Amino acid sequence: MTNANPDIDALIELCKEGSRNAQFEVYNRYYKPMYNTALRIVKDSHWAEDIMQEAFLKAFTKLDSFKGEVTFGAWLKRIVINHSLDNYKKINKNAMDPLDNVLYKVEDDNYKEEAAIDFQNMQVQQVMAAIQSLKDNYRVALTLFFIEGYDQEEISDIMGITHGNCRTTISRAKESLLKKLNA
Structure with a gap:
């Protein structure tokens, strides 16, 4: 290229x-x-x-x-x-959760919450503030996914976690972000 x-x-x-x-x-x-x-x-x-x-x-x-x-x-x-x-x-040695020590099962239904967030009616500052208030590993994962545009495979390489843990982290981060934005 x-x-x-x-x-x-x-x-x-x-x-x-x-x-x-x-x-x-x-x-x-x-x-x-x-x-x-x-x-x-x-x-x-x-x-x-x-x-x-x-x-x-x-x-x-x-x-x-x-x-x-x-x-x-x-x-x-x-x-x-x-x-x-x-x-x-x-x-921040303890800032990133050691995700590889924990096994998670992610249901495909977890990806439906994207539609539940109405980003068009929110200010960019609101969304960014909510992302910044997340746990560090959630914040980094969502920043790489939504803002930097990396896919899950690239994020798992960057963060040094398995692909399954990356999916789980992004899913839980989205869920946490949704809760903060709806609060």
């Missing part, structure tokens, strides 16, 4: 050659969405900024591993998400 913007391909090539100007241009194009991604995970603006900058440094040093199979933005976002989760887990 090639990038939708051929200009970014040229910038990436210049970055690989060590061009500081090209790196600065790439940073300027992507820092806002990458900062917002980190902020949604770590919930602290200073921490999110540090993580975002460290992720850019990591990306610039690993540009040779970028093969163009996905867009550059998607590749960079994955680095930011992984770096955010790694740092968040280090600081």
Whole structure:
């Protein structure tokens, strides 16, 4: 897959050659969405900024591993998400429930609650506040699922949990979100 913007391909090539100007241009194009991604995970603006900058440094040093199979933005976002989760887990060792220690059975009926949430009549701030008030593993799972657009298989890889536990976490997170929004 090639990038939708051929200009970014040229910038990436210049970055690989060590061009500081090209790196600065790439940073300027992507820092806002990458900062917002980190902020949604770590919930602290200073921490999110540090993580975002460290992720850019990591990306610039690993540009040779970028093969163009996905867009550059998607590749960079994955680095930011992984770096955010790694740092968040280090600081909050008990923040993420050890889901692999618990077996859950998920009924397919659990996916019907999506229709029960009337997002159109709510303010974005209400929904975001409700998501931010969820348990950490629920908040991260819903952020990756609804906001970042990852599928359950990708989320299970990112969070380091089994696919079944990912389904359960997302299902329970949706249920918890629904309760908060209806309260």
